[in-house]
Amino acid sequence: MILKELIKGNEKFREVDFPALEDELKDLVEYGQKPELLFISCSDSRITPDLVLGSKPGDMFILRNVGNFVPPYKHDEDFHGSAAAIEYAVAVLKVKHIIVCGHSYCGACQSLYEDIPDTKSLIHVKTWLKLGEKAKQKTLKNKKFNTKEEMYRETEKNSIRFQLENLLTYPDVNKLLNTKELKIHGWYYDIKSAKIDYYDSQDDTFKPLSEYTYE
Numbered sequence: 535m536i537l538k539e540l541i542k543g544n545e546k547f548r549e550v551d552f553p554a555l556e557d558e559l560k561d562l563v564e565y566g567q568k569p570e571l572l573f574i575s576c577s578d579s580r581i582t583p584d585l586v587l588g589s590k591p592g593d594m595f596i597l598r599n600v601g602n603f604v605p606p607y608k609h610d611e612d613f614h615g616s617a618a619a620i621e622y623a624v625a626v627l628k629v630k631h632i633i634v635c636g637h638s639y640c641g642a643c644q645s646l647y648e649d650i651p652d653t654k655s656l657i658h659v660k661t662w663l664k665l666g667e668k669a670k671q672k673t674l675k676n677k678k679f680n681t682k683e684e685m686y687r688e689t690e691k692n693s694i695r696f697q698l699e700n701l702l703t704y705p706d707v708n709k710l711l712n713t714k715e716l717k718i719h720g721w722y723y724d725i726k727s728a729k730i731d732y733y734d735s736q737d738d739t740f741k742p743l744s745e746y747t748y749e
C-alpha cells in the first residue's frame with residue numbers, strides 16, 4: 535500500500551538523512567531559499583530530479599508539468615501556473631540557469647500521435663498538448679523512422695528545442711539572456727540508463743552531459 539510506504543519512508547528519512555540536512559534547512563528557513571537554478575521537468579513519476587542529480591534542498595526551484603512544456607508568454611486573466619513559476623524564478627529568485635529537461639518514453643510526446651477524445655475529462659490535456667505540436671511537425675518533416683519508438687525519441691528531443699524557444703518569449707528571460715545574467719539549457723534524460731545529454735545549440739545536437747564545457 536503506497537501510503538503506508540510513504541509514511542514509513544518519511545520516518546526513515548527523518549531518522550537517517552534529515553540530521554545531516556537539519557542545519558542547512560534551518561538556514562534556508564531563516565534566510566530564505568536562493569536556488570540558482572530553475573529545473574523544468576515532466577510530471578512523469580519515473581523522473582526523480584533530486585535522486586538522479588544528487589541535489590539538495592535549496593538547490594533547485596522545480597517546475598513539473600505534463601511533457602515539460604513551456605507555454606509561450608501570454609498575459610491574460612487565466613491561471614497560468616507554469617508561467618507563474620518561470621516568472622517567479624527569474625524575477626524574484628533571480629536564478630542564473632534554467633534547464634528544460636525532457637526524457638525518454640515521455641507519454642506526452644507519444645500522445646501527440648494519438649487521438650485524444652473530445653471529452654470534458656481531458657479538455658485541458660488536449661489544449662496543453664498543443665505545446666508539443668511543433669515538435670511533432672518537425673519530426674515528421676525531417677526523417678523517416680524505422681520504428682515508432684525512434685520517432686518518439688526524436689520528438690522528445692525536438693520538443694526540448696521548441697520549449698527553449700518558448701522561454702525566449704518571456705520578456706525577463708530574453709532581457710537577462712542578452713545581458714548574460716541568465717543561461718538556458720536543454721537536457722534529455724534517458725530513463726533506462728539515467729544518462730543525460732545536453733543540447734548544444736552551436737551545432738543543434740545532443741551530446742553527453744559529461745562533455746559539457748563551462749564558460
Ligand SMILES: [Zn+2]
Nearest residue numbers: 576578640641
Ligand atoms: Zn514526460
